[in-house]
Amino acid sequence: MSPSRAAASKRPDAAPVFAALGDTLRLGLLGRLSADGPLSIRRLSEGTGVTRQAITRHLEALGRVGLVRDARRGRERVFSLDAKRLEIARQYLDRVAAQWDAAAARLKAFVEVDSR
Amino acid sequence: MSTDRIEKRVVLRAPRSRVWRAIADAKEFGTWFGMKLEGAFAAGRTVRGRLTIPNYDHLTLELQIERIEAEHFFSYRWHPYAIDPKVDYSSEPTTLVEFRLEEIDGGKGTAVTIVESGFDRIPLARRAEAFRMNDAGWAGQAKKLAQYVA
Numbered sequence: 001m002s003p004s005r006a007a008a009s010k011r012p013d014a015a016p017v018f019a020a021l022g023d024t025l026r027l028g029l030l031g032r033l034s035a036d037g038p039l040s041i042r043r044l045s046e047g048t049g050v051t052r053q054a055i056t057r058h059l060e061a062l063g064r065v066g067l068v069r070d071a072r073r074g075r076e077r078v079f080s081l082d083a084k085r086l087e088i089a090r091q092y093l094d095r096v097a098a099q100w101d102a103a104a105a106r107l108k109a110f111v112e113v114d115s116r
Numbered sequence: 117m118s119t120d121r122i123e124k125r126v127v128l129r130a131p132r133s134r135v136w137r138a139i140a141d142a143k144e145f146g147t148w149f150g151m152k153l154e155g156a157f158a159a160g161r162t163v164r165g166r167l168t169i170p171n172y173d174h175l176t177l178e179l180q181i182e183r184i185e186a187e188h189f190f191s192y193r194w195h196p197y198a199i200d201p202k203v204d205y206s207s208e209p210t211t212l213v214e215f216r217l218e219e220i221d222g223g224k225g226t227a228v229t230i231v232e233s234g235f236d237r238i239p240l241a242r243r244a245e246a247f248r249m250n251d252a253g254w255a256g257q258a259k260k261l262a263q264y265v266a
Binding site: 018021022027028030031034035081085086088089090091092093095096097100101103104105106107108109110111112 | 119122124126128129130134135138139144147148149150196197226228230232235236239240241242243244245246247
């Protein structure tokens with residue numbers, strides 16, 4: 001079984017994943033990797049106004065929870081999104097679904113009060 | 117499992133005409149949904165609304181009304197989880213929200229199916245942003261509305 005299949009078949013505790021995302025800069029990095037990845041640290045720090053060292057620390061935090069992984073390309077370290085991206089998509093949908101559950105319950109209460 | 121769409125079906129003990137009004141009348145929609153909408157729903161029209169949910173009442177949303185078929189079907193597009201007032205979401209993909217109404221129990225009840233789809237087109241980082249949001253506001257509002265309609 002490939003690593004991504006293994007990650008998809010079980011649902012590990014997602015909390016650390018989302019804790020690692022509670023930061024605008026990290027979300028920005030994830031967005032760049034999602035759109036243009038894999039990217040080097042040099043490319044990822046362009047235009048952020050943040051040092052490469054700081055960018056590296058953020059990337060490593062994302063790496064510890066399995067959101068990104070890195071590889072060597074010549075003398076550069078390049079980062080790309082890892083398998084946990086599916087976890088985000090799933091958990092996001094769970095949230096949207098929970099909000100619709102709540103909205104449907106409010107709709108029910110709203111129309112049934114007139115019709116008793 | 118699809119990451120693109122959610123579907124909910126709810127059975128309401130109210131006639132379809134009553135349920136239709138609660139969905140297709142902007143004022144009634146806003147009452148149970150939790151937003152104050154400016155103007156009536158009409159196909160092709162964009163209706164803006166301000167959330168009335170505590171902590172999120174500084175946010176405005178736009179509903180791009182797509183299709184209205186009296187007592188049967190209502191749909192609109194919007195930007196899901198557009199929670200950052202500093203971000204201009206207008207150039208980003210939208211999701212489609214559809215309400216389908218069905219008479220049941222010889223007209224005494226109504227089944228409503230709600231489908232929201234198109235999430236796979238929403239950038240992953242945008243979806244991740246939703247986890248910065250504090251949900252206490254939504255839960256609190258649901259409670260308040262339950263009291264209001266009780």
